[in-house]
Amino acid sequence: MIMSRTGVLASATRVEADSGERELLAHLEASSHSATQLLLRGEDGQDTVLPESLLALVLAAVHDLAKGNAILALPVETRLTPGEVAQMLGLSRPFVVRLLDEGEIPAQHLPGSRHRLVRLADVLAFQARRERRAEGSRKIIEAAEDADLPY
Known part of the structure; x- marks a missing residue:
């Protein structure tokens, strides 16, 4: 049995920001510095500080989204x-x-x-x-x- 393969690029997560979001993202980019933390608030109200690797990813995405670029999320091992x-x-x-x-x-x-x-x-x-x-x-x-x- 031959199984067809779904296109990886077509199924990748694509994120785009509208013009209103770009203003917010530009502000976030300008205000981010080395002491920036990324917090995740759970349903119970508990805050979790997310790891530096995820912060780096989010800040890279903020940079590109603020410029009006779309982001395509794929693992490098794809x-x-x-x-x-x-x-x-x-x-x-x-x-x-x-x-x-x-x-x-x-x-x-x-x-x-x-x-x-x-x-x-x-x-x-x-x-x-x-x-x-x-x-x-x-x-x-x-x-x-x-x-x-x-x-």
């Missing part, structure tokens, strides 16, 4: 199909398949199948490397232009 990787990176699926074939992005074959899955953490690492290379190229071009060198 496994993605090559099509989902392509969608995330804004690349074509055939190009992503080539990156997988060349080992630029690690992938794992499903047992007894030619299909592959890619960890979100590996996609994010690839994207970070790609952005660093682009930044380095941009700096080289700027230096060449500043020195009036042909390139």
Whole structure:
């Protein structure tokens, strides 16, 4: 029996803030500092201080939501199909398949199948490397232009 796989990106938690919420979030971002705590009040009225890791996540979300960006919540260990990787990176699926074939992005074959899955953490690492290379190229071009060198 073959089971179809629901798209990970389609089922991820997506959060967006409306314009009124963005004002509040911008205020929260401006007022947050190292002594900030995140409290959860239970039904019994008991307050629990949530861990620093959760505070860091909430503050990162506040930062992006205040700017009008949507947040997509996925664990970094999430496994993605090559099509989902392509969608995330804004690349074509055939190009992503080539990156997988060349080992630029690690992938794992499903047992007894030619299909592959890619960890979100590996996609994010690839994207970070790609952005660093682009930044380095941009700096080289700027230096060449500043020195009036042909390139």
